[in-house]
Amino acid sequence: MTILEIIAAVCKNVGLDVPSSAVANTEREYVELVQFAKEAADEIARRADWSALRSTATITGTGTNDNFALPSGFGRLTLGSAVSVGGTPIRGGISQDEWFALTPTIGTPRYFRMNGISSISFYPYPAAATAISVSYVTKNWCSNGTAAWDNDSNTPLVPDELVTKGTIWRFKRKSGQDFSDYLAEFEAILTDLAGTDMQDRSPWQ
Structure with missing residues (x-):
């Protein structure tokens, strides 16, 4: 569903007239609905590792003790062995004291440390x-490619049903x-969809 279609579905549920435009609409109710749809999508994206939002970045070593920039759209690491070199997982989660006690040296990485969400x-x-x-x-x-609507043809990469439900309750x-x-x-559907989104298919499926 496009954001215009999402807003139309919401309007039918809350008793508002269905608009001909959404994102550029300046009427207060529709400005609020578009904002609520953004807030809903923000929450939905934050609460599950949706397959459509998963991506992989390749960081190339420089031979120096650098902080390496993460992609501008980086939100969080995926669960499990998110960081690896040559197929071998790199361990994270060591404390700041442990990290700064390490003597910088070049080699095959065994540990990583996140510097916020930027590097x-x-x-x-x-x-x-x-x-x-x-x-x-x-x-x-x-x-x-952003976390905001900019025209009526935009579609969410998270489940549009959830964006609709999240907009309605807001x-x-x-x-x-x-x-x-x-x-x-909203909560029940989010739990159901998040629980099945990344599950492996059974042999008989």
């Missing part, structure tokens, strides 16, 4: 041309209406 460091630091794979979830959930809450049933429905 990553390795120990030993990788030799020039060493390729390190980083599997991550992007925060850019929109088809335009509008109900803002309007002072009872939104508990809508929120419960």
Whole structure:
């Protein structure tokens, strides 16, 4: 569904007229709905490692003890062995004290350390041309490559049903209406879809 179609579906549920435009619409109710749809998509993207948001970056060693920049859309590492070199996982999760106690040296990386969400460091630091794979979830959930709508043809990379449901309960809450049933429905669907999105297919499927 496009954002225009999502807003149309929301309007049918909350008793508003279906608009001919959404993102460029300046009427207060529709400005709010587009904003609520963004907030819903932000939350949905944050709460599960959706397959459509998974990506892999290759970091190339420089032979120096660098902090290596992560992609601009980086949100978080995927679960499991997200960082590897030559197919061998690199361990993260060591404390700051442990990290700074290490003497910088060049070699095959065994540990990594995240520097916020902007860069990553390795120990030993990788030799020039060493390729390190980083599997991550992007925060850019929109088809335009960002985390915001910019025209009515944009589609979410997260489930559009959830964006619709998340927009409805937000509008109900803002309007002072009872939104508990809508929120419960949103949560139940999110749990179901997130639980099946990345599961391996069974042999008989």
